Amino acid sequence: MNIDRLVFAVAGFFVLASVLLSIYHNQNWLWFTGFVGLNMFQAAFTGFCPLAKILKAAGAEPGNAFK
Numbered sequence: 001m002n003i004d005r006l007v008f009a010v011a012g013f014f015v016l017a018s019v020l021l022s023i024y025h026n027q028n029w030l031w032f033t034g035f036v037g038l039n040m041f042q043a044a045f046t047g048f049c050p051l052a053k054i055l056k057a058a059g060a061e062p063g064n065a066f067k
Contacts, residue, residue: 003055004063010051011036 001009014036022029043049047065056062 002061002063003052004065006055006060007049007051007065011040 015033018029018032018036022033039049043052052065
């Protein structure tokens, strides 16, 4: 998997996990969902994604979306 797909997979997992945690544990987990969404929103405009930088440093195969 390249960085682009890994970023989408991790973001999707975080959103699903935080929604389930908000249902079964505490609704304050929705703040984490909002944080993930806000990060994805800013990445769409700036091209900067902290997770993509971490994955690049870890040696993941580069994609096209995040440079």
